[in-house]
Amino acid sequence: MFETRPDRDAEVVLVGRSNVGKSTLMRELTGHSFAKGRKPGVTRQPNHYDWVSEDFVITDLPGFGFMSGVPEERREAIKTDIVRYLETYAENILVAVVVVDGKSAVDIIDRHTGADEVPHDVEFVMLLRDLEVPTIIAVNKMDKVDDRDDRLDDIADRFGLLPPWTQWRDTIAPITAKRGEIAALTDAVNGHLEDAKRDDLKKFF
Numbered sequence: 001m002f003e004t005r006p007d008r009d010a011e012v013v014l015v016g017r018s019n020v021g022k023s024t025l026m027r028e029l030t031g032h033s034f035a036k037g038r039k040p041g042v043t044r045q046p047n048h049y050d051w052v053s054e055d056f057v058i059t060d061l062p063g064f065g066f067m068s069g070v071p072e073e074r075r076e077a078i079k080t081d082i083v084r085y086l087e088t089y090a091e092n093i094l095v096a097v098v099v100v101d102g103k104s105a106v107d108i109i110d111r112h113t114g115a116d117e118v119p120h121d122v123e124f125v126m127l128l129r130d131l132e133v134p135t136i137i138a139v140n141k142m143d144k145v146d147d148r149d150d151r152l153d154d155i156a157d158r159f160g161l162l163p164p165w166t167q168w169r170d171t172i173a174p175i176t177a178k179r180g181e182i183a184a185l186t187d188a189v190n191g192h193l194e195d196a197k198r199d200d201l202k203k204f205f
């Protein structure tokens with residue numbers, strides 16, 4: 001398992017397929033630049049960002065799923081490590097942000113939905129639900145999506161949330177991390193922090 005976590009109590013995690021923009025979002029949230037790239041699989045170990053004065057950490061987990069040039073075995077190992085990390089720290093994680101690519105998420109999910117197959121993204125949302133971790137689906141790269149409401153309705157549907165997506169603003173947050181357009185996400189995170197009576201952490205979002 002990843003052995004990098006600083007000794008902090010409360011945590012917000014970013015999780016998602018490779019190349020969806022987690023590290024870009026992490027930069028927007030923290031103001032600190034993390035390696036990001038064109039090539040999937042850039043983040044191999046978690047990026048943790050914490051503050052000297054606060055018992056709080058934001059974690060950008062490595063991406064799962066297809067990464068060109070990364071063997072299947074290695075990809076499975078990364079996914080197992082992510083699952084273990086979430087299970088181990090479920091009590092600490094106040095909010096999990098599952099980042100998906102607005103342009104490709106529906107196609108990828110549909111391609112991997114079968115009799116004995118659950119797509120990774122859906123599987124992670126189900127795992128987080130089982131772990132009782134409040135979860136937000138951040139739909140990133142909205143700058144590349146034309147049919148915004150239709151696309152978001154389809155994404156809601158694929159995660160088992162009855163459309164219209166606008167009923168789920170605490171769960172579905174359309175963003176364009178690259179341009180810093182992340183207000184839908186920070187609003188949703190803050191709502192969950194309020195629910196958890198952690199208003200003290202709202203200043204980070």
Ligand SMILES: Nc1nc2c(ncn2[C@@H]2O[C@H](COP(=O)(O)OP(=O)(O)OP(=O)(O)O)[C@@H](O)[C@H]2O)c(=O)[nH]1
Pocket residue numbers: 016017018019020021022023024025035036037038039040041042043044061062063064140141142143144175176177178179
């Ligand atoms: N068009 C568009 N591209 C974006 C957006 N956010 C990130 N990207 C691009 O997507 C690519 C991948 O971004 P990363 O932040 O490295 O993705 P990641 O999810 O951390 O990837 P891994 O570390 O492999 O898991 C980069 O080329 C980013 O510039 C966005 O809102 N719109």
Ligand SMILES: [Mg+2]
Pocket residue numbers: 022023024035036042043060062063
């Ligand atoms: Mg990354």
